[in-house]
Amino acid sequence: MAPGDEAAPATPGTGEDICPQCNGSGKRNGKRCENCAGTGKIIRGVGGA
Numbered sequence: 001m002a003p004g005d006e007a008a009p010a011t012p013g014t015g016e017d018i019c020p021q022c023n024g025s026g027k028r029n030g031k032r033c034e035n036c037a038g039t040g041k042i043i044r045g046v047g048g049a
Contacts, residue, residue: 004035004042017044 004021007014018024019036032038 002035002037002039002042006042006044009043011043013045013047014043015046016041018042 001008004019019026019033019040019042021035022028022033022040024040026033026036026038026040028034033040036042
């Protein structure tokens with residue numbers, strides 16, 4: 001899991017989203033984005049039961 005993930009991948013009620021820190025590029029300030037571990041994506045809860 002990346003630091004920005006709210007849950008582990010494939011957890012029910014979650015989905016991929018673009019990393020808000022790097023806007024999906026995987027890089028910040030010329031370095032790997034730490035929030036998404038360089039993937040450009042994070043796992044976020046969806047819905048809101």
